[in-house]
Amino acid sequence: MNRAPDERDGESGTDPGEGSDEALSNRVDRRTVLGALAGAGSAAVAGCSGSEPNDASTTDLDADRLDELAARFAPTLYFDSAEPWFPTDPRPYIVEEDGETVVDGFEAFDGYHERYDEAGEPPDPTVFYNGMRYEDSPLAVVQFWLYSAFDQFTANFHWHDWEVLHVFVDLDSGDPQLYVASSHSRSVPNNEFLDPDPGVVPRILPELGSHSSTLSVNEQADSFQRVGEEGLLADITNTTIDTVEDLLGIPIAYGLPRDEGARLPFVVPEYEGEPIYEHPDLPSVTEASLVDGALTVRSLDALRSPPTDLPLRETGIAFRHRERSTDDWTADGDDAAIADEVAKSVVEYDLVESAELEDIAAFTGPQLSFEFAVPEAVEDAVAGHITTTGVPWEQPRYENPALDITAGNHRSEIAARYDAIADDPSFGDDAAGALDSVVARVTQATESDEAPAGEGLTTTDAGVESFVLIESDPEAVPTFAGGVAVANGVPEGEHRLTVNGAGQTPHSETLTVSADEPVTRAGAGGEIPLVAREDARKVELDDAESDVDLTRTAIEDDFAGRIYDSAIDGSDAVYVHAGGAYTTEVRDADDEVGAYRVSPDSSSAGGEESDDDDGGGGPDPIRIERPETGAAPLAGYVADVAEETRAAVADAAAERDDGDDSGDGGGGGGSDGSGGGPSNAVNGLERALAAAVEAAERAEQRAREGDGEGTDRQLANVADRIARIEERLAAAREGLPPGLANATGRRVEQATKRVEQAQNAGKL
Numbered sequence: 001m002n003r004a005p006d007e008r009d010g011e012s013g014t015d016p017g018e019g020s021d022e023a024l025s026n027r028v029d030r031r032t033v034l035g036a037l038a039g040a041g042s043a044a045v046a047g048c049s050g051s052e053p054n055d056a057s058t059t060d061l062d063a064d065r066l067d068e069l070a071a072r073f074a075p076t077l078y079f080d081s082a083e084p085w086f087p088t089d090p091r092p093y094i095v096e097e098d099g100e101t102v103v104d105g106f107e108a109f110d111g112y113h114e115r116y117d118e119a120g121e122p123p124d125p126t127v128f129y130n131g132m133r134y135e136d137s138p139l140a141v142v143q144f145w146l147y148s149a150f151d152q153f154t155a156n157f158h159w160h161d162w163e164v165l166h167v168f169v170d171l172d173s174g175d176p177q178l179y180v181a182s183s184h185s186r187s188v189p190n191n192e193f194l195d196p197d198p199g200v201v202p203r204i205l206p207e208l209g210s211h212s213s214t215l216s217v218n219e220q221a222d223s224f225q226r227v228g229e230e231g232l233l234a235d236i237t238n239t240t241i242d243t244v245e246d247l248l249g250i251p252i253a254y255g256l257p258r259d260e261g262a263r264l265p266f267v268v269p270e271y272e273g274e275p276i277y278e279h280p281d282l283p284s285v286t287e288a289s290l291v292d293g294a295l296t297v298r299s300l301d302a303l304r305s306p307p308t309d310l311p312l313r314e315t316g317i318a319f320r321h322r323e324r325s326t327d328d329w330t331a332d333g334d335d336a337a338i339a340d341e342v343a344k345s346v347v348e349y350d351l352v353e354s355a356e357l358e359d360i361a362a363f364t365g366p367q368l369s370f371e372f373a374v375p376e377a378v379e380d381a382v383a384g385h386i387t388t389t390g391v392p393w394e395q396p397r398y399e400n401p402a403l404d405i406t407a408g409n410h411r412s413e414i415a416a417r418y419d420a421i422a423d424d425p426s427f428g429d430d431a432a433g434a435l436d437s438v439v440a441r442v443t444q445a446t447e448s449d450e451a452p453a454g455e456g457l458t459t460t461d462a463g464v465e466s467f468v469l470i471e472s473d474p475e476a477v478p479t480f481a482g483g484v485a486v487a488n489g490v491p492e493g494e495h496r497l498t499v500n501g502a503g504q505t506p507h508s509e510t511l512t513v514s515a516d517e518p519v520t521r522a523g524a525g526g527e528i529p530l531v532a533r534e535d536a537r538k539v540e541l542d543d544a545e546s547d548v549d550l551t552r553t554a555i556e557d558d559f560a561g562r563i564y565d566s567a568i569d570g571s572d573a574v575y576v577h578a579g580g581a582y583t584t585e586v587r588d589a590d591d592e593v594g595a596y597r598v599s600p601d602s603s604s605a606g607g608e609e610s611d612d613d614d615g616g617g618g619p620d621p622i623r624i625e626r627p628e629t630g631a632a633p634l635a636g637y638v639a640d641v642a643e644e645t646r647a648a649v650a651d652a653a654a655e656r657d658d659g660d661d662s663g664d665g666g667g668g669g670g671s672d673g674s675g676g677g678p679s680n681a682v683n684g685l686e687r688a689l690a691a692a693v694e695a696a697e698r699a700e701q702r703a704r705e706g707d708g709e710g711t712d713r714q715l716a717n718v719a720d721r722i723a724r725i726e727e728r729l730a731a732a733r734e735g736l737p738p739g740l741a742n743a744t745g746r747r748v749e750q751a752t753k754r755v756e757q758a759q760n761a762g763k764l
Contacts, residue, residue: 053411055402056420061131061140065171066353069142070129073167073176074321074351076201076339077146078222080208080258081316082292085148085161086122087349088112093149094360105159105365106281112149114284125319125349128357130392132399134420138172141401145354145392146211152291153184153210154300154467154478154502157269159365162392163211165204166401168414174198178414180404181213183254188477188486189406191215191253194237194413201324201335205256208313209266209291214256222315222342224256226481238407252407254480258313262482263464265307265502266291268298269368276368303503304534306444306464318343322350358393406488438490438513440522442466442483442499445529447579448559452648452739454601456559456746457580459529466501466530468522476500485522494567497522504530505538505575509566524554524562531577537600538621539584542571546626548594552587555598558746573621576600581743583637583750584624592629593757595637597644598622631711632703634758638718638751639696642725645747646689649732652740653682681732685744688728692721692751703764715759722751 061069079086092115093108094101115123128147133140144165151161166180175198181191191214196202203216205224218225218233227249228234238253257264268290269276277285290296295310297303318339339346397403402421405411415423448458462483467476470487472495479485485499492513499507507528513520522528543550553572555564557580564574576582582598600622627633656679699714725748733741 052396052400052403053422055400055422056134056137058132058134058399061133061142065140066129066131066142069131069140069167069169070144070351070353071321071323073142073144073169073202074127074129074324075144075165075204076221076321076335077204077206077319078216078315078339078343079206079317079319081314081344082295082311083206083208083316084152084289084291085112085150085209085211086317086347087125087127087146087148087319088122089124089126089352090147090149090160090360090363091357092124097364100361101359102362102364103160103360105363106279108149108160108363110282110284113289117284122317122347125347126352127319127321127349128352128354130354130398132401133171134418137418137420138170139177139414139418139420140169140171142167142169143354143398143401146206146213148211151210152266152269153207154265154267157210157267158368160363161211162390163206163213164392164397164404165202165213166404167202168401176202177417178405178410179215179217180401180406180410181215182404183406184210184212184478188480189238189253189488190404191236191255192238192405192407192410193217193235194410205259207256208258208295212254212256214254214259221338222318224259226251226253226255226260237410239409250481250484252486254478256313257465257478257480257482260481261312262462263307263310263312264295265297265300265303265310265464266295267300268296271366271368297502300467300500300502300504301533305532306462306501306503308463310464315342316344318346319349320346322348354393360391362391438470438485438487438495438497438511438520438522440468440485440526440528442468442479442485442501443527443529444504445531445535445560445563445577445580447577450739450742451559451581452737452743454579455581455599455739455743457529457557457563457577458560459527459563462501462530464502464504466499466504469498469500471496471498485528490520499528499530501530503533505533505536507564507575508573509564510568512567524565527563529560529563531575535577535579536575537578537619538573538575539582539598539624540571540573540621541584541586541624541627543627544570544625546628548586548588548592548627548629550586550627551589554585556583556585556750557581558583558743558750583641583754586624586627586629588629590629590762592761592763594627594629594633595754595757596624596627596633597637597640599644629761630703630763631715631758631761632700632764634754634761635696635699635703635711635715635718637754638722638758639693639700641747641751642689642692642696645744646686646693648740649682649686649689649736649744652736653679653686656682656735679735681728682735685725685728685732685736688721688725692718692725695721699758703758706764708764711764712759715755719752719755719759722748722755 090103090108093103093111095104095107112123128145130143131140146163148161150159151157164182167176168178169176176196179193179196179202181204183190193215196217203221205214205216205222214224215235216222216224217235220232225232225235236251236253238251240249240251271279277287277289320336320339324336392398412423415421442462443459444462445457445459448456465479467478468485468487469476470490472491477485477487490513492515494510494512497509497511507530511520511522541553550568550570552567554562555574555576556562578600584596584598586594695714695718699711699718702710702714729744
């Protein structure tokens with residue numbers, strides 16, 4: 001486990017440190033420390049991995065104009081009913097450390113709750129503002145900075161929290177040009193809206209606990225619309241993904257999952273191995289001080305299946321600028337009246353210029369931790385640190401707010417309007433398709449109705465959002481829109497990607513980000529199916545005792561198709577659904593192929609099993625310890641899958657005969673099963689499968705004997721036998737259970753593919 005020293009005078013770091021790991025009770029729990037980069041000021045916005053565009057310099061706005069614009073655009077915020085931390089003033093919690101003025105994490109967290117409990121209402125409701133004008137341009141930006149004493153999220157929590165809303169304004173017309181609301185990290189595009197209605201007060205829907213800021217410009221003040229429908233405006237105008245078919249048309253921004261019907265469990269923060277509310281220096285903080293327990297899990301692996309009963313978002317308190325009178329009119333009507341109608345209660349906040357805080361040097365607090373599981377065979381994949389937030393006034397975006405424009409279409413449009421903003425190609429229209437973007441859709445693996453019971457899968461939309469961690473950036477990226485994962489700023493090269501979800505086993509893979517590909521699709525064709533812990537079996541393979549150097553592995557289910565595809569370095573571990581039937585494909589450094597049949601119900605994997613388990617739950621892992629490549633293992637695979645299918649067909653025939661005294665159901669037909677009724681056809685199919693088994697076994701034997709010509713002859717014979725199986729299956733479908741008929745067809749396709757690979761293999 002990663003443990004931080006108990007240093008109350010720690011620095012506000014933004015660079016992740018290195019962590020260490022240890023196995024717990026025969027499993028590996030990654031207590032990963034994930035960098036809280038919301039305040040880090042990184043330049044890794046969409047389409048850019050470290051460079052910055054050549055925007056014009058900025059200067060301070062005239063004080064009177066700044067105050068005027070701040071009062072006009074001061075947002076109304078609609079908080080979740082379970083929100084514990086509201087925008088406040090950090091100055092009551094400042095201390096002097098080593099001659100510097102800092103805000104201490106313990107002081108702020110405990111002091112905030114002490115004051116909240118005493119007053120019975122959020123203490124010191126405050127929103128801070130800052131303004132900049134681009135030189136020789138009418139473009140200006142008013143920033144609204146919101147400070148919270150703590151941030152609790154499933155994959156990113158920390159002492160202190162700063163969120164920001166940028167309002168880009170044309171000083172000549174007075175009209176807003178663009179809203180940019182901060183999301184979870186610099187890897188996830190912000191929530192942005194181009195050309196907002198100048199007559200409508202900006203509205204923000206802060207995410208519960210984490211305070212990620214979602215815009216609401218549609219007619220329902222406290223709701224989020226990712227796409228416009230039923231007469232409602234979309235609340236974001238971000239770029240869509242056009243390079244991944246399954247994600248086509250989805251605006252790339254975090255949004256607000258619990259307002260989009262997705263479940264999102266929260267995790268309890270830990271300090272020194274214990275829940276943070278048990279720390280003696282936090283006497284005013286209790287378990288009830290955190291996000292409501294109805295939405296909270298002790299850790300991501302605390303559940304056996306994804307939660308289905310978590311409450312969705314409900315509006316609680318609204319924050320409104322104290323000086324906004326009921327005479328202020330908006331296009332939707334009276335802003336004050338809307339807040340009074342929509343929210344359970346309304347709190348009025350003060351607007352304070354952020355310059356009054358600029359003597360604060362840091363926001364401090366020791367490292368926190370939580371569990372982030374990784375399959376044991378790839379346990380060295382990820383490590384990092386959760387830190388405190390940075391200081392806003394030391395970030396590049398404080399002086400150049402255009403750095404926070406993460407949607408390429410928005411930067412291009414603003415650049416077209418104002419010369420002060422650079423039309424940098426890496427930040428422009430193609431930013432969402434830049435070479436540093438990794439995308440995938442995380443789904444849920446479940447059993448298929450088209451397959452025999454326990455022998456085939458399908459994938460469905462994820463009802464619970466998950467979290468993606470890329471080892472090169474130790475900050476988890478949350479999925480959005482029901483499982484969409486997008487990470488920007490991923491450097492070119494090889495990376496380990498890990499996905500965690502509540503009640504689900506972890507997924508981990510190696511992928512390569514290449515300059516030749518505009519978007520890197522993670523998973524199998526852009527899809528990553530997760531498995532509920534209660535349904536999971538782990539498949540492990542290791543070439544330590546093998547004569548081959550494995551470089552890649554893939555897993556295909558008979559019905560769901562390819563569900564895993566990753567580069568490997570000799571060993572790998574994958575969680576699969578116990579209700580599937582799988583082909584595990586391996587490749588070596590010479591690009592030679594091998595295949596193994598994996599059927600979790602029968603625990604067959606062409607290898608041995610072990611008795612260890614690192615958190616997937618259920619039976620021992622299925623282990624392939626001496627994988628091979630070439631014609632021999634491929635022929636052996638064909639024999640295995642043909643025999644598996646023959647046995648199932650024989651069982652079906654026996655059951656049919658037991659229930660049908662007429663034998664063949666009134667049909668005649670030839671002795672080979674090519675004609676007559678369903679029973680004869682099924683018997684003929686079984687005999688064809690048995691012939692294929694025998695031919696494949698002979699092909700494997702010839703290959704292992706080093707008989708190349710004999711192997712070729714036997715493989716040709718196997719191909720003929722498989723073609724005959726296809727003919728027999730067409731005649732036998734009526735006499736087979738529908739699931740078995742479907743499965744036989746899928747397995748014949750696999751067998752055909754593997755025979756062709758064996759015939760093309762460069763080694764026996």
